[in-house]
Amino acid sequence: MHNVFPMEPIVTVDAPQDPLQLDNQICFPLYSAANAVTRAYRPLLAEFDLTYLQYIVMMVLWERQRVNVKTLGEELHLDSGTLTPLLKRLEAKALVVRQRSESDERVREISLTEAGRALKVKMGQVPAKLACRVDLSVEELTELKRLSQKLLSQLSQG
Amino acid sequence: MHNVFPMEPIVTVDAPQDPLQLDNQICFPLYSAANAVTRAYRPLLAEFDLTYLQYIVMMVLWERQRVNVKTLGEELHLDSGTLTPLLKRLEAKALVVRQRSESDERVREISLTEAGRALKVKMGQVPAKLACRVDLSVEELTELKRLSQKLLSQLSQG
DNA sequence: CCAATTAATATTGTGCACAATCTAATTGTC
DNA sequence: GACAATTAGATTGTGCACAATATTAATTGG
Secondary structure, three states: OOOHHHHHHHHOOOOOOOOOOOHHHHHHHHHHHHHHHHHHHHHHHOOOOOOOHHHHHHHHHHHEEEEEEHHHHHOOOOOOOOOOOHHHHHHHOEEEEEEEEOOOOOOOEEEEEEHHHHHHHOOOHHHHHHOOOOOOOOHHHHHHHHHHHHHHHHHOOO | OOOOOOOOOOOOOOOOOOOOOOOHHHHHHHHHHHHHHHHHHHHHHHHHOOHHHHHHHHHHHHEEEEEEEEHHHHHOOOOOHHHHHHHHHHHOOEEEEEEOOOOOOOEEEEEEOHHHHHHHOOOHHHHOOOOOOOOOOHHHHHHHHHHHHHHHHHHHOO
């Protein structure tokens, strides 16, 4: 664009600092990076017939032995529309069982099978395999995690 | 857990620093934050009958007037399996046209309709509406963007 | 010049995400 | 104790993401 006012600063009307310009988006790199993460995990997890989210759910179960759908959803920021079919798939793979709570028939208690528990040992090398593709300092990783959590918590409010 | 060896440091075998523990995942907060972003944009964009990704694609077109699917995919880190149906939806909404290149019949040139161009003006307040839900400093936002881009570029290699 | 190869999209199938809605069980409240 | 309100999940439908594959057009090597 030609600057027709030579005495004025060379600034066009909407190009620099246009909030509707892709370069000025903070969230899109975040979005792309999150996609890249699941893409990078995919071949590592395919070996164990798991998707990234299934792997995350298994991690929760490895820590707690038993969770209901509501608690799981709160912890992972996901709803039953996502979790119900996912948990059915994990059940179909015989990694978890989905039983109803005795005290409240509405709640589904998810727990590990023996195969599900055993999988943790087999997958011990997965985090390191991903980590070796990432060359960020410990400080950078910590900061990325902190900022992601901060953004998440702010966007989760009203 | 009870420490049965009072002279030993209080450390359990696999709980602290277990790389298969959810708390120790860097990428999961990133994943959750990216979901939170599209969730936060949803009501703002619903007013314009756009999804988050459709909005991003429109942003590319507002800058360039004309792109083919390959270039768009490289820029957004997405493939034709994602973009083809999305672009058909934008075409159905009469925001873009998808014509074949004259010089190479394989390539699809995407360009804006008048309505598509006009939409930019109408959406001028969207970025600010999202931004006011986020209380991060400029430095933090810049750092989040930088780290996301760094992670993305490293995971996109080999 | 034409068969083989390569390149650009499109298609198909699976698995998230999530809004909206539905069902069934539980918990008030009178 | 009946019944309205609430709660936990399940279901349905839309739109990404992406691997795998198919289709069609261009390019190239002999």
